[in-house]
Amino acid sequence: MAMEATATNDNKQVTFQITGMTCAACANRIEKGLNKLDGVSSANVNFALEKASVTYDSKVVGIDKLEESISKLGYGTAKEAVDFQIEGMTCAACANRIEKGLNKLPGVTNATVNFAMETARVEYSPSEISIADMQNKVQQLGYKANTKQEIENKGDHRQKEIRHQKRILLLSAILSLPLLWSMVGHFSFTSWIYTPDLFMNPWFQLILAAPVQFYVGRQFYVGAYKALRNGSANMDVLVSLGTSAAFFYSLYLTIDWLFKGASAHHGPSLYYETSAVLITLVIMGKLFESLAKGRTSEAIKSLMGLQAKTALVIREGQELTIPVDEVLAGDIVIVKPGEKIPVDGEVVEGTSSVDESMLTGESIPVEKKSGDAVIGATINKNGMLRIQATKVGKETALAQIIKVVEEAQGSKAPIQRVADVISGIFVPIVVGIAIAAFLVWFFFVTPGDFAEALEKAIAILVIACPCALGLATPTSIMAGSGRAAELGVLFKGGEHLEQTHKIDAIILDKTGTVTKGKPELTDVLTDTDEQEFLRLVGAAEKNSEHPLAEAIVAGILERGITLPGTEAFEAIPGFGIKAIVEGKELLIGTRRLMEKFDVDARLAYDTMSRLEETGKTAMLVAVDNRYTGIVAVADTVKETSKAAITRLKEMGIQVIMITGDNARTAKAIAEQVGIEQVLAEILPEGKAEEVKKLQASGKKVAMVGDGINDAPALATADVGMAIGTGTDVAMEAADVTLMRGDLSSIPDAIYMSRKTMSNIKQNLFWALGYNTLGIPIAAIGLLAPWVAGAAMALSSVSVVLNALRLQRVRVRQ
Numbered sequence: 001m002a003m004e005a006t007a008t009n010d011n012k013q014v015t016f017q018i019t020g021m022t023c024a025a026c027a028n029r030i031e032k033g034l035n036k037l038d039g040v041s042s043a044n045v046n047f048a049l050e051k052a053s054v055t056y057d058s059k060v061v062g063i064d065k066l067e068e069s070i071s072k073l074g075y076g077t078a079k080e081a082v083d084f085q086i087e088g089m090t091c092a093a094c095a096n097r098i099e100k101g102l103n104k105l106p107g108v109t110n111a112t113v114n115f116a117m118e119t120a121r122v123e124y125s126p127s128e129i130s131i132a133d134m135q136n137k138v139q140q141l142g143y144k145a146n147t148k149q150e151i152e153n154k155g156d157h158r159q160k161e162i163r164h165q166k167r168i169l170l171l172s173a174i175l176s177l178p179l180l181w182s183m184v185g186h187f188s189f190t191s192w193i194y195t196p197d198l199f200m201n202p203w204f205q206l207i208l209a210a211p212v213q214f215y216v217g218r219q220f221y222v223g224a225y226k227a228l229r230n231g232s233a234n235m236d237v238l239v240s241l242g243t244s245a246a247f248f249y250s251l252y253l254t255i256d257w258l259f260k261g262a263s264a265h266h267g268p269s270l271y272y273e274t275s276a277v278l279i280t281l282v283i284m285g286k287l288f289e290s291l292a293k294g295r296t297s298e299a300i301k302s303l304m305g306l307q308a309k310t311a312l313v314i315r316e317g318q319e320l321t322i323p324v325d326e327v328l329a330g331d332i333v334i335v336k337p338g339e340k341i342p343v344d345g346e347v348v349e350g351t352s353s354v355d356e357s358m359l360t361g362e363s364i365p366v367e368k369k370s371g372d373a374v375i376g377a378t379i380n381k382n383g384m385l386r387i388q389a390t391k392v393g394k395e396t397a398l399a400q401i402i403k404v405v406e407e408a409q410g411s412k413a414p415i416q417r418v419a420d421v422i423s424g425i426f427v428p429i430v431v432g433i434a435i436a437a438f439l440v441w442f443f444f445v446t447p448g449d450f451a452e453a454l455e456k457a458i459a460i461l462v463i464a465c466p467c468a469l470g471l472a473t474p475t476s477i478m479a480g481s482g483r484a485a486e487l488g489v490l491f492k493g494g495e496h497l498e499q500t501h502k503i504d505a506i507i508l509d510k511t512g513t514v515t516k517g518k519p520e521l522t523d524v525l526t527d528t529d530e531q532e533f534l535r536l537v538g539a540a541e542k543n544s545e546h547p548l549a550e551a552i553v554a555g556i557l558e559r560g561i562t563l564p565g566t567e568a569f570e571a572i573p574g575f576g577i578k579a580i581v582e583g584k585e586l587l588i589g590t591r592r593l594m595e596k597f598d599v600d601a602r603l604a605y606d607t608m609s610r611l612e613e614t615g616k617t618a619m620l621v622a623v624d625n626r627y628t629g630i631v632a633v634a635d636t637v638k639e640t641s642k643a644a645i646t647r648l649k650e651m652g653i654q655v656i657m658i659t660g661d662n663a664r665t666a667k668a669i670a671e672q673v674g675i676e677q678v679l680a681e682i683l684p685e686g687k688a689e690e691v692k693k694l695q696a697s698g699k700k701v702a703m704v705g706d707g708i709n710d711a712p713a714l715a716t717a718d719v720g721m722a723i724g725t726g727t728d729v730a731m732e733a734a735d736v737t738l739m740r741g742d743l744s745s746i747p748d749a750i751y752m753s754r755k756t757m758s759n760i761k762q763n764l765f766w767a768l769g770y771n772t773l774g775i776p777i778a779a780i781g782l783l784a785p786w787v788a789g790a791a792m793a794l795s796s797v798s799v800v801l802n803a804l805r806l807q808r809v810r811v812r813q
Helices: 002-010 024-035 063-072 092-103 131-140 148-154 157-184 202-216 218-229 235-259 272-296 298-305 397-410 416-445 450-463 467-486 494-500 510-514 530-541 547-558 591-596 602-613 641-650 663-673 684-696 708-716 728-733 745-779 785-808
Strands: 011-019 040-046 051-057 080-087 108-114 119-124 144-147 310-315 318-323 332-335 344-349 352-355 366-368 385-391 489-491 505-509 520-526 568-572 576-581 584-589 616-623 626-634 654-658 677-679 701-705 719-723 736-738
Touching: 011 063, 024 040, 024 051, 024 063, 051 063, 080 131, 092 108, 092 119, 092 131, 092 218, 092 416, 092 467, 119 131, 131 144, 157 202, 157 272, 202 218, 202 235, 202 272, 218 235, 235 272, 235 416, 235 450, 272 450, 272 785, 397 489, 416 450, 416 467, 416 745, 450 745, 450 785, 467 489, 467 494, 467 745, 467 785, 489 494, 489 745, 494 719, 494 745, 505 510, 505 684, 510 654, 510 663, 510 701, 520 530, 520 547, 520 602, 520 616, 530 547, 530 576, 530 584, 530 616, 530 626, 547 616, 547 626, 584 591, 591 616, 602 616, 602 626, 602 663, 616 663, 641 654, 641 663, 641 745, 654 663, 654 684, 663 677, 684 701, 684 708, 701 708, 708 719, 736 745, 745 785
Parallel strands: 505 654, 505 701, 654 677, 701 719, 719 736
Antiparallel strands: 011 051, 040 051, 080 119, 080 144, 108 119, 310 318, 310 332, 332 385, 344 385, 352 366, 489 736, 520 626, 568 576, 576 584, 584 616, 616 626
16 A cells, blocks of 8 residues: 555656647557556547647656657657846856756756846746746746846846946945055055045044945845855855955954054054955946946847837728737738838738848849738838738747847857856865965965965955856857848857858758749740740649749740630649640650650750750640640849859858759859859759768758758758748758848858857957966965956956957958
8 A cells, every 4th residue: 555655646747739740640659659658657649639648657757758759759749938037147157057957947848048148048848837936946046037028017127237236336436445545555656645544544444345345245245145055156155255354354453453552543454445446346347247248139129129110000991000019910001101111911002112121131122012022120112002911029020030039149059068067166166276375375475474365365266256257158149149140140049150160061952042043934946836835835834833834934924925724734743744725735844754755855855955054944845745845944043142152162161052953954053153063853852861971971061942842951951051031941940041042141151150159269268268377376476356356357348348349240242
């Protein structure tokens, strides 16, 4: 009975949201797979609700094992993500502690805390843990986590914090100035500076120093207490230890001086100024740091500034001006000349030209008419448009761009793990070094001189604060990804920003990537009446969804030819089409199609080859099994492709073009843009295989594409880049989105990645080098504590300012 009770107590139930199921057989498969696991007493999968409910013994099997089993079966479990604004962090050690605490919670898949942005992003299973549970955990650790809604209700926490820091800095500076004056008056080379006797009085110094130590410096004590309570140490511990040692030793000397018969004016050599000036400098450094960190998110602010604030909509026959957030999908929106288009939509009435440069980088306005799609935040130039809203709020293109940039800025690059590990172990080591230095000075260098030994220990504690180390990576990621977004390059995360600089081979899809992706009808060759020939060809091709067919039909309609109906239609993948028009059987397609249906078209093969050699795609046409002519289309190369490929080669990158098109057409296009290596006639599934082959040869491969058929290759590559003018599926599968739709964004992306990684390495070198050099200098007595405080503040500010240089990076056009 006792065993049964224990087992019952350990039984837990969890519900998963399953992704990837297509039929009831999928549900049965998952159910059987889960039920086979040791420790699972029952598993039920509901296909309609796409949910799995599992009862399991937590001592035998964990949530991760259950999820792994579902993954191995070829399905996924849906996760939710929440973003928090964290209050109370003072250094990278705080961020590490919160991150570890959140990652230990059951139901949390991944938590990352960004010290520079003061944010946390948590992926979690809502069936196991709530947002309130996560907030409670952060509170237990001594900090506060606010959701975006709570931040909106409370106002901008960072601005309030900056205003508070300015006030206490002013107070601290006013109180510390006389103490600094008294310290300067001690030096023989400053004897000419008049120092009032009052400034030298220990009681006067105590009255000035106490508020700085316990009111202004209260935040360091609170932070140190929270850290130590949770079994770790951070910057607050170092500052609290150093300043407290100076203050309380001075207090002891003051009391001792009083009992020994105090002189009215002058007392012993005190260190009140050390603690007060240190706190003032640290507060000043943190204020400069906060102001500089605020500038690293300028890209997000400028993107948000692009949004229209209001929209003119028609509701119940009336025109109403409403906030853009209140526009609903399906609303008819009126956009006057010169106004921003408020939401994504489709033109239902009117013609105009629209400036889409904010999204595509294309300076020439695009003509828009009824049926054309328009994008929110673009500018209507010269005509009135009526637009039906299709995507509003968080679904608009601009909102999605902002979301990608925010997530990239909040994510961690793998290189940051190095800094995180060092920050985590740094403080205890520094405290140990400071104690050792104190003992060496007290017993050996200046035997019995407590004040001298203490001064050296304080200098070590202060100079070694690892703030700069914690800021080195996230500030560069924020500034680099923000600048990249301004250039039309969206990195989905810090890891992709880091990975991109390693690329040494790029595979480019041809259609829509190297070329415009909009072929045109260029050649019509027939031995019959051309009008009649095109009438039949157009009727057959209008049933096909292939872009080449659309180009042929568009070209025929532009010639004013009316197309008859089609009696039968069949697409033959890889060959062409077969159709019946007005009782006549048409075959349009490749040589293989003609051979498949025994049509003798050999006389046309030479002509076809010549067309293909010039980069055109030629299609043979047969009517009632007799060859009657050729139609050819050409997909022209984008104006920027050749220059972009030249830049990539100059960067030392191998460039390969891949296409499902025939070898001759592919080679002709490749020659136009300067690509030597071409992979032609590759089926969609074969593109991913070609990526794997290149990776197997030791290359770091980027795949660039724009279509659904590119998605597998984009996902397989080390870095997948999607042309932003392409399909949503391609953009979803990619790691980097190139919003401007041309190849010049590829070298821009690589250049920004290289610049950002170089900036991160500079920051890490400076931060580590600064601490490594500063500690021994302080230990041998060459660094006064107040100088150490100034240097420590300067190091953090210099790291952030170095990262901000990325916002001024210029790329070659």
